[in-house]
Amino acid sequence: MKVTSGVEQAVCILLMLASQKDGLPLKSVTLSTRLQVSDSYLKKVLRKLVIGGLINSNASKTGGFTLAKPDDSITLLDVFEAIEGSDPFFVPSSLVEKVFLMPETIEKKKNTVITILTEAETLFKNRLIECSLRQLRYYDESNNLGTVDWNAIVENSACIKGGTSHAEK
Structure with a gap:
């Protein structure tokens, strides 16, 4: 048995969504840029996570992907089965x-x-099944769940690398 890279990508995607500031949606391009992976392959992983009921997809100007349920109720088995299937x-x-x-x-x-x-x-x-997504999350020095504005981080890194951000358009 070999676990595909899609499982690792799925865990990273879910961790980003779980830690996203104010639970705001993340677009696939933000996720693929931050993770430095192919956007087309990442979209296949996202599709499996949507079908598996782990994330929601909202196709609008302000849309993107969000968690479909609390991070403490998503286990690594849920992630594995969403990507690899549940067949023996x-x-x-x-x-x-x-x-x-x-x-x-x-x-x-x-x-x-x-x-x-x-x-x-x-x-x-x-x-x-023993490990939930919440257990993998970042906690700050006060033991509070850390949050990140991934949209701003990815946008700022594009500016630093010579890209054009939405603010510059």
């Missing part, structure tokens, strides 16, 4: 049965393989 990692294909010759060995070893792989998936998913 392992689906037995009866190959193990072809390796052993004795019927009693076939059944015992087949069950051992299935049990170990199923237990590994359960452990993985149980660990992800």
Whole structure:
């Protein structure tokens, strides 16, 4: 099993949305610029998060993306399943049965393989469900949840790098 980069992007997107000052929406270009990732790939990740019920999309001049529910109710398992799906990692294909010759060995070893792989998936998913998005958030020196105006940061960094901000237009 390999976890795709989309899962990491999704976690970062959700952390940005969760920490956005005043819960204001973020546009995909703001997210992709800050994360320095392809806007087209990021939009695919955003779509999966919308379908998964983790974020809302508002297509208007002042719109963008916002969290669909509180950050303490979004787990890493929710994020993983929104991106990777919720199908089991392992689906037995009866190959193990072809390796052993004795019927009693076939059944015992087949069950051992299935049990170990199923237990590994359960452990993985149980660990992800233990961690909420809020637990990953930044806390300031007074132990308050930190907020950031990502729109301003991205706009200011565009100005510093020689880009044109909306304020300059």
